[in-house]
Structures are given as C-alpha cells and as structure tokens.
Amino acid sequence: MGRGKTKAQKRADWRNSRDENNPEMPRKKFYRQRAHANPFSDHHLSYPASPDDMDWSTYYPGFVAQNPLDNGEPQKTETSSTLAASRSLTKDVEVVDIGCGFGGLLVALAPLLPDSLILGLEIRVQVTHFVQDRIRALRAQNQEKNLYQNIACLRANTMKFLPNFFRKGQLSKIFICFPDPHFKVRKHKARIVSSTLNSEYAYALRPGGIVYTITDVESLHQWMVEHLEGHPSFERISPEEEAADPCVEVMKKETEEGKKVERNSGPKFVALFRRVEDPPW
Structure with a gap:
C-alpha cells in the first residue's frame, strides 16, 4: 500500500489549486512551522x-x-x-510590526491607520507566506472599497538588517508584540529588545515616534522597560497617554498571541516609549 502525501506535498497541492484572481483566505494548517527561529542562523535572506x-x-x-x-x-x-x-x-513605509506572526495586528491597523504604509517583518518562511497570502485575499475581497492596500509583509531578520530597509527617522511607530521571551540566561542575547537593538530602533524612528511593547511574561516586560528606559533616546509614555492611544487596544486584542492570552485569562503587560529629540550637538 502506498504512503499518503507528505505535509509539504499537501501544502503545495493546496496552493497550486488556488485561484489567483479570486484567492480564498489561507488556512494555517497549510503553513505550519516551528514557533521560533534562531535569529543568529543564516536564513539565506534577501535584503x-x-x-x-x-x-x-x-x-x-x-x-x-x-x-x-x-x-x-x-x-x-x-x-x-x-x-x-x-x-x-x-509615500514611505512608516509603521513596522516586528515579528508580525500571522498578521493579526497588520490587518487590524490597516483601517485604523489608512494613510500610513504598514509593514510586518517575519523571519519564518511559512508564516511570511501565510501573511502575504492573507493580504492578497483581503485585497481581492475588498477591491471595490480599495482596502488593505496599505499593509504588506516581508521575510527579514530585524536583528541583523533593520537599517538596510529604513532610513534615519523614517518610522513613526514600531510594534513589538509578544516576542520570544528566551527564558534561559544564555538566550537573552536573542531578545528583540536590547541596548544595541534599541539604538537601531532610535535610528529608524523619527523624534516623537513610539515603540509599542506588549507581553504576557512579566520578567520580559521588566527587561524591555529597563532597557528602553535606560536608553538616552527613549522616554516612557505616561499611563494616561497610553490609555488614550487607540493602537494599544488593537495591540492587546488583535494579535494571535493576544487572543490566546485572552482565552486563557492571562495577564498583558504594556509599555510605550517615545523617541526623544537628539541633543543639539
């Protein structure tokens, strides 16, 4: 008796059967991949x-x-x-979701920020393909309303190549939602918020731009707060201003991880940081 098709073959068959002129929404089961990717590996990326x-x-x-x-x-x-x-x-890309996952935040921000070009950066191949196919389907389904034209996703390693994509002061918002906690101390160097990476975020953000962070891991929240508050280019936004920002509510509710935490009645730790003006010198 012959063996059934592999998962890769089923994925390929499903994609090949899709109508490019009227694409259906992608299904996650055809885009499965490991939850995390090693940012220090050579992923044969184009940039x-x-x-x-x-x-x-x-x-x-x-x-x-x-x-x-x-x-x-x-x-x-x-x-x-x-x-x-x-x-x-x-116009330029000015809003970036680092580690965008399956694109929930991108899709929710599209109508909220209709005049901004929003980009999701994702290192995992299959997940990137899912988001790209999701955007393609949404555009096709909303052609008459011309919706979702302002969002896109590309495969990239933010830890290595952020300055290759964005000029100094180009961005107005950077979202870092439910990043990999890397619990082991020897893995902390892989965390997406660090003294070195914060300098790259400061380079890409214009003065007044905002870094949005959210996690369900309190120790990671404390780490991100400590490293961003300790950087001379950032100041933490007050709780009152944070509560008035409509992007915060979207960030809490529309990401896949945020929905999972909600279902499990877990905590969500949020912190926003503003890019301050550079010193006169």
Whole structure:
C-alpha cells in the first residue's frame, strides 16, 4: 500500500489549486512551522544594500508613483538610482510590526491607520507566506472599497538588517508584540529588545515616534522597560497617554498571541516609549 502525501506535498497541492484572481483566505494548517527561529542562523535572506535599493512596488502596488522617467523617449541603461526612481512610492513605509506572526495586528491597523504604509517583518518562511497570502485575499475581497492596500509583509531578520530597509527617522511607530521571551540566561542575547537593538530602533524612528511593547511574561516586560528606559533616546509614555492611544487596544486584542492570552485569562503587560529629540550637538 502506498504512503499518503507528505505535509509539504499537501501544502503545495493546496496552493497550486488556488485561484489567483479570486484567492480564498489561507488556512494555517497549510503553513505550519516551528514557533521560533534562531535569529543568529543564516536564513539565506534577501535584503537591499541600502534603503534606496529597496523595491517596495510589489508590496504596495496601490501606492506606486507615476514613473517620472517615462517620458516616451528611449531610455539609456538604467543605473541603481534610476531604477529606484522608477519604482518609488507616493509615500514611505512608516509603521513596522516586528515579528508580525500571522498578521493579526497588520490587518487590524490597516483601517485604523489608512494613510500610513504598514509593514510586518517575519523571519519564518511559512508564516511570511501565510501573511502575504492573507493580504492578497483581503485585497481581492475588498477591491471595490480599495482596502488593505496599505499593509504588506516581508521575510527579514530585524536583528541583523533593520537599517538596510529604513532610513534615519523614517518610522513613526514600531510594534513589538509578544516576542520570544528566551527564558534561559544564555538566550537573552536573542531578545528583540536590547541596548544595541534599541539604538537601531532610535535610528529608524523619527523624534516623537513610539515603540509599542506588549507581553504576557512579566520578567520580559521588566527587561524591555529597563532597557528602553535606560536608553538616552527613549522616554516612557505616561499611563494616561497610553490609555488614550487607540493602537494599544488593537495591540492587546488583535494579535494571535493576544487572543490566546485572552482565552486563557492571562495577564498583558504594556509599555510605550517615545523617541526623544537628539541633543543639539
């Protein structure tokens, strides 16, 4: 008796059977992967040499600017700078969800921040594919309303390549939702909030920009608060201002991990930090 199809074969069959013109919502069972990935491993990632080399046009097709180079005349061989100009967007990405998981926060933020381009960064291959397929399906299902054009997801290792994607002061919001706690002390170097990484967040965030953090692990919450409060580029936002921010409620309720914590009646620890102005020098 022959063996049945492997999970990989079933995944491939399901994807190949999808109608690209009218895609259905993806099902998680066809995108299963380990819960965590080692950020120090070589994941054979593709990334731009600099933010100016990044082609965002395939991620946000609804925001592609009219080609300033297309004047009807024959073009000379394109350089990297002319290529970048030919695929520029009408606005920059300015909101980032680091470790976006299955995209719950992205989908919820899309109508809340309709004038902002929002990007999910995810290191796991299958999870990235799920979010990309989810966005593709949502766009197809909401074509008449032109919704979900402002969100996208790409596979990236934030710990290594954040400055390759974003210019200094480009971002207005960074979300860090339910990150891997890395409980063992020898694993703490893999935590997504650290003195070194906080400097990269400060580089990418404009003054007044906000880092949003949430976790159900109190010791990790204390770690993130300690490291962000201890960084000269950040100050903690008051509880009153935090409560008035509509993104906080979305962050608590719309992420997959947040829903899981809610079902289990677990705690949620939230802290927001504002990027302060650089010293005059």
